[in-house]
Amino acid sequence: MQLTRTVKLVSAALLALGAHAAQANKADNSLNIAFDAAPATLDAYKESDRPGLALARMVFSGLLQKNQDTGEFGPAIATGYKFVDDTTIELPIRRDVKFHDGSVLTIDDVLYTLNLVSSEGFKARFQNQVAWIAKAEKVGDDTVRITMKTPYPLALEMLSENLPIYPRKYYEANQSDMGAKPIGTGPYRLAESQPGSRYVYERFDDYFGNKPAVKKLVVRVLPDANTQYAELLSGGLDWIWRVPPDVAKRMEKTPSVTVKSSSIMRISYISLNPRADDGKSPLAKQEVRQAINYAIDREAIRKALVGGASKVINAACNPAQFGCAADVQTYKFDPARAKQLLAEAGYPNGITLDLVISAPPRSILDAAAAQMAQAGIKLNLVEQQYGTAMTNWREGKIALLSSNWGSYGIADAALSTSNFFRGGPDDQARNPEVIKYLEAADTSVDRELRAKNYAAAQKIVAEQAYWVPLWNHSLNAVQAKDLNFSVDGDEFPRFYKATWN
Numbered sequence: 001m002q003l004t005r006t007v008k009l010v011s012a013a014l015l016a017l018g019a020h021a022a023q024a025n026k027a028d029n030s031l032n033i034a035f036d037a038a039p040a041t042l043d044a045y046k047e048s049d050r051p052g053l054a055l056a057r058m059v060f061s062g063l064l065q066k067n068q069d070t071g072e073f074g075p076a077i078a079t080g081y082k083f084v085d086d087t088t089i090e091l092p093i094r095r096d097v098k099f100h101d102g103s104v105l106t107i108d109d110v111l112y113t114l115n116l117v118s119s120e121g122f123k124a125r126f127q128n129q130v131a132w133i134a135k136a137e138k139v140g141d142d143t144v145r146i147t148m149k150t151p152y153p154l155a156l157e158m159l160s161e162n163l164p165i166y167p168r169k170y171y172e173a174n175q176s177d178m179g180a181k182p183i184g185t186g187p188y189r190l191a192e193s194q195p196g197s198r199y200v201y202e203r204f205d206d207y208f209g210n211k212p213a214v215k216k217l218v219v220r221v222l223p224d225a226n227t228q229y230a231e232l233l234s235g236g237l238d239w240i241w242r243v244p245p246d247v248a249k250r251m252e253k254t255p256s257v258t259v260k261s262s263s264i265m266r267i268s269y270i271s272l273n274p275r276a277d278d279g280k281s282p283l284a285k286q287e288v289r290q291a292i293n294y295a296i297d298r299e300a301i302r303k304a305l306v307g308g309a310s311k312v313i314n315a316a317c318n319p320a321q322f323g324c325a326a327d328v329q330t331y332k333f334d335p336a337r338a339k340q341l342l343a344e345a346g347y348p349n350g351i352t353l354d355l356v357i358s359a360p361p362r363s364i365l366d367a368a369a370a371q372m373a374q375a376g377i378k379l380n381l382v383e384q385q386y387g388t389a390m391t392n393w394r395e396g397k398i399a400l401l402s403s404n405w406g407s408y409g410i411a412d413a414a415l416s417t418s419n420f421f422r423g424g425p426d427d428q429a430r431n432p433e434v435i436k437y438l439e440a441a442d443t444s445v446d447r448e449l450r451a452k453n454y455a456a457a458q459k460i461v462a463e464q465a466y467w468v469p470l471w472n473h474s475l476n477a478v479q480a481k482d483l484n485f486s487v488d489g490d491e492f493p494r495f496y497k498a499t500w501n
Contacts, residue, residue: 025235026480029500031239031498032236033237033240034219034220034239035220036221037223038197039051039055042056042181042182042190043175043182044164045117045122045124045130045164048126050491050492054492054493056182057186057494058217058496061077061097061161061165061186061208061209062159062161062163063076063078063091064159065161066161071411077094077110077208078094086151087149087151087152088146089145089146089155089159090139090145092142093110093144095142096208097185100183101167101170101183105185107141107142109165109167110136111136111137111138113163113166115133115135117130118132118136126408128158128415132149132152132154132158133146150443153414153450154410157410162408166184167183180195186204186207187203187496188202188212189202191216197221199219200217200218202216203216212495212498214495228240229251232480239478239485239493240477241475241477241478241493242475242477243259243478245305247476248261249307251478255481256481257479257481259477260478260479260486261476262474262475262477263310263320263472263473264473264474264487265410265411265472265489266406266475267313267470267472267473268359268403268470269467269468269470270292270400270401271393271466271467272289272292273398274466275396276398281399282345282353283353285345286465287341287344288341288347289464291337292372292465293331293468294338294375295333295335295338295374296333298471299333300333301367306364310473311471312470312471313470314328315462316417316467317413317454318416318472319472321415322450323414323454323455324417324458325459327455328458328461329459331465339376342375349376351377353377353380353399353400354380354399355382355399355402356392356398357382357389358385358386358402359402359403362381386403389401390426393426394425404473405420409489409492414442417438418438422434422435422438422439431464431466433460434457434461437456437457441454483499483500484498484499484500485498485499
């Protein structure tokens, strides 16, 4: 019902506004953006939501910078890097980097930041970003040496943007100040702020890297999607994102805006808990789990309800990630085969299961439930908030969980397959053979060895049907016609790349 109302409102806006849209801010070189939720904090080490982290990446810089097109790591605050051995990396630090308050970054700021955020007492929001660091120390006048606890193949990923360097004096005085008045070395500085509603960023003229083409970013928090659509079409906004496929399709017909659909790292899935109900659930049987996989026509649902640049996936990872195998067992829609497997498992009259929806639109799971009913699998759909659902899943209270996962935007199976099947809190399968393979892959810097072990683990996961891998997401953004800008595959909009025609 809500979707229909939204489409009608967009249609009305299109009819009313026609070609009289936007690009009003190209003249003063400012970019007007809307997010649907306010960041909890602007401290990059304490924030968890994507919009807040995206804003943090405008303000802060890391030691390295990853080329999102090639995957190569280049200089940023550090001029380069050198692996001394499997657990030691050295990075020379630039001497011409300034913070937004005018102070010059020193190696002391680097050591302070890395040692602080990796300490247990700091409680960084994402532990995988920092927990691999044993210590950071000074080597010579301008080089930092980082010692890892064990070989960590994602070290360069984390040193690139995920670990921003903070000014010691400012952060040491009062950490909470960083949440409202961030001071970094990034391409933009926060110039004005109305917490929870409006943030203005200005180009930082002393930025050490290439200066952004757009001088000012005005970020507004507009929770109501229809307000965003109306403002975009009237010229009050230049860019909005996470636009539903049906709305994006209608906006494609408007000459004054452009719809950009980007393939991103996020994937959707249904997790099957073989230990549900103390192992007494039908899901304890491999045949039942495989029957569920055969009972869902993933491509039909993707085509009808997801669209864009999305593609069906088969393994428990995004095919764009290193270590994501392509040759695992697949399950083509076959309700007759699903029925046969249920009968072989001792359920000739079918089964009934609860499926908790924590993230994907309800309409997708309604479609899946209708397909599965053809195979004798009745689903009771239960909607829960994401946090509640994940808590219940980790406590083993959920049989089937539908959700999505972004891997923190990092293209490595260590943050997808291993997150769900290496014996951690999200792993309800706890297959010792899978865990062994993933531990070997996650603690080696030998890419060939890592790929081999990820493939072995993913084959078992697929054969045992612990998951129903669904598809990778496409992200729809709608923007002013004269704006050149696209969201990168890691789902971070880097506004410093934006230009005007």
